[in-house]
Amino acid sequence: MPAIARPPKTIVYPDSDGMPMAENTLQFLWIVTIQGGLDALFAGDPNVFVAGDLFWYPVEGDPTIRQAPDILAAFGRPKGYRGSYRQWEEGGIAPQVVWEILSPGNRAGEMARKFEFYEKYGVEEYYVYDPDNRELLGWRRQADRLTRVDNLQGWISPRMGVRFEIEKGELEIYRPDGKTFVTYLELAAKAEQAERDKQQAERDKQQAERDKERAEHDKQQAQTEAERLRAQLRSLGIEPEA
Secondary structure, three states, X not given: OOOOOOOOOOOOOOOXXXXXXXXXXHHHHHHHHHHHHHHHHOOOOOOEEEEEOOOEEOOOOOOOOOEOOOEEEEEOOOOOOOOOEEHHHOOOOOOOEEEEEOOOOOOHHHHHHHHHHHHHOOOOEEEXXXXXXXXXXXXXXXXXXXXXXXXXXXXXXXOOOOEEEEEOOEEEEEOOOOOEOXXXXXXXXXXXXXXXXXXXXXXXXXXXXXXXXXXXXXXXXXXXXXXXXXHHHHHOOOOOOO
């Protein structure tokens, strides 16, 4: 009896592990600030994909090989919705930049496994920021290894083009245009201030126009009065001086 052909087994690549994005508000704040800052930085480039807490599957056929970086950036990949980053569907391109934001719950063994994963599967730049201790660590790929960047003060990321500075014990990330990555609240405050400045500038402009109109009106009144006085002098037989 001929063997019955069975349909290939469907492989499921989960989009979520059921775990929260962050363990605390400080970790969450830094994740969304960096992810949002990179999204804004590359908003005009349709071929830079930025995501936060997204599963990355580097090997087709094995959904157990996966990692969910806090932030990833894939250059040469289009923007758009993804349930997960399946590398074989992304032209074989691994995310070139990966960030992890530490929380008190992170363990040394867990971080070592993440490092090995990122090193093995092609990450070019790997950054770890500890917001509690305000410590930034970074690695850059050299051949098939991730090599520690000894000094990140003033370091400019080859891929992102951003500059890192530690100012007053706090990490600042500078865009190529000199602007810094900011939190949503800081961005909202700047937007509100910009709107207030715009409204004040409009009021100043309107006041300047009113002042100009008043000055023109006063000038015309002065000219009219001068003409009236000259006419009175002429009526008395006196020729006014020019």
